[in-house]
Amino acid sequence: MMTMHVGTLETWATIVTVAATAVAGDVLTAAAMRSIGDLDDIRAKSGLSGAIKAVVSTPTFILGVVFMAGSFFSLLFTLSNVDLSLAAPASASLTFMGNAFAAKIFLKENVDRRRWLAAIFVCAGVALLAK
Amino acid sequence: MKHTLTPQRWLLLIAVMLTASIGDTLLSHGMEQVGPVSISHLGTLFFALANPWVIAGILCLLGFFASYLTALSWADLTFVLPSTAFGYVVVALLSKFWLHEEISLYRWLGIILIVCGVGFVANGPSRTEHPDYPGVEVDPLA
Numbered sequence: 001m002m003t004m005h006v007g008t009l010e011t012w013a014t015i016v017t018v019a020a021t022a023v024a025g026d027v028l029t030a031a032a033m034r035s036i037g038d039l040d041d042i043r044a045k046s047g048l049s050g051a052i053k054a055v056v057s058t059p060t061f062i063l064g065v066v067f068m069a070g071s072f073f074s075l076l077f078t079l080s081n082v083d084l085s086l087a088a089p090a091s092a093s094l095t096f097m098g099n100a101f102a103a104k105i106f107l108k109e110n111v112d113r114r115r116w117l118a119a120i121f122v123c124a125g126v127a128l129l130a131k
Numbered sequence: 132m133k134h135t136l137t138p139q140r141w142l143l144l145i146a147v148m149l150t151a152s153i154g155d156t157l158l159s160h161g162m163e164q165v166g167p168v169s170i171s172h173l174g175t176l177f178f179a180l181a182n183p184w185v186i187a188g189i190l191c192l193l194g195f196f197a198s199y200l201t202a203l204s205w206a207d208l209t210f211v212l213p214s215t216a217f218g219y220v221v222v223a224l225l226s227k228f229w230l231h232e233e234i235s236l237y238r239w240l241g242i243i244l245i246v247c248g249v250g251f252v253a254n255g256p257s258r259t260e261h262p263d264y265p266g267v268e269v270d271p272l273a
Contacts, residue, residue, distance in 0.1 A: 026208060033203035040201065055200060096212065103208045110259035114251045115209045121248030122216045128241030129219055 014078040015087060019094035021071035026095075027102045028064030034107070035060065089130035093123040136257055140205070144214045146198040152218035154191030156225070161185035206257040213249045220245050 036042070036054050043051040055061055078087045100119040104111040111119075136144075161184030165175065179185050202211045220242050226232040234242075 026212070029200065030203050030208040030211075033200055036204060039204040096216070099212055100209055107208060109207045109209050111209055112255070112259075114255050118213050118248040118251040119209070121244045121251070122213050125241040125244030125248060126216060126219060128237045128244065129223065 011082050011086075014074065014081065015090050016094065018071055018074045018078055018087070018091040019098055021067050021074060022091070022095045023098035023102050025064050025067035025071055026099055027106050028060050028067060030103070030107060032058045032061035032064055085130050089127050092126045096123045096126065140202075140257075143198050143202055144211070147195060147202055147211065148214050148218040148221060150191050150195035150198060151215055152222045152225075154188050154195055155218075156222060157184050157188030157191055159188075161188055207259055210252055210255070210257045213245075213252045216245050217249045 032055070033039070036058060039051050039055075042054055046054075075087070075091065078091070096119050100111055100116065103109040109115075161182045162179065164184065165179040165182055199211065199215070202214075223234060223238060223242055227234050
């Protein structure tokens with residue numbers, strides 16, 4: 001049997017898995033919400049139940065939620081091996097940067113210099129909060 | 132092209148940042164009372180659902196998800212996400228002034244960075260993608 005020490009590679013593999021599934025979940029739900037259109041308008045027209053029905057019946061949304069759940073469970077798994085003070089800020093920071101890339105590539109958002117700076121600042125800030 | 136947000140939409144973004152951080156804090160307080168849950172005794176999680184703090188936390192997080200999805204229906208992902216990060220700042224300030232925890236220099240630095248980051252995005256447009264003209268870069272602020 002190997003030693004109980006968890007290798008650095010394994011630590012970062014689990015953290016990257018948490019971030020990658022979180023990015024997939026965020027981008028898919030964002031794409032779903034965009035395809036549905038302004039929820040305020042839908043609610044004004046067909047009420048809260050109509051808005052909920054519109055969201056829940058979108059396949060992209062369901063897929064996004066599946067990825068979010070996957071991210072949650074891989075975070076739980078990571079926390080059983082890695083300290084919270086490393087896992088939480090590291091995965092959150094990676095998720096922020098990953099989302100900026102993914103939003104530009106998949107959602108065609110105009111991630112300008114201002115938003116890149118914001119992603120980098122928030123990412124660094126989250127890492128510092130855990131110190 | 133400048134998208135101006137109505138006061139109602141600013142309120143919704145504030146709800147996104149507050150419900151996320153308050154929900155997490157409530158859950159964490161509740162789970163401290165429940166005690167550690169091991170993989171072999173996942174049934175303990177059902178008892179956790181009877182804890183009022185956990186219930187309040189879950190209700191808060193449901194509110195977060197609803198307001199987050201509504202915000203995504205009219206704003207970019209890269210616009211909404213920094214506002215969720217602002218929730219970390221709210222938690223840090225709550226723990227400083229309400230729970231009287233010490234905040235290290237690193238944390239203050241982290242708080243300042245997040246506030247700057249959110250400030251950059253909040254000054255810009257909320258929606259940049261134009262489905263009618265795919266591939267056309269609009270609003271070249273950079």
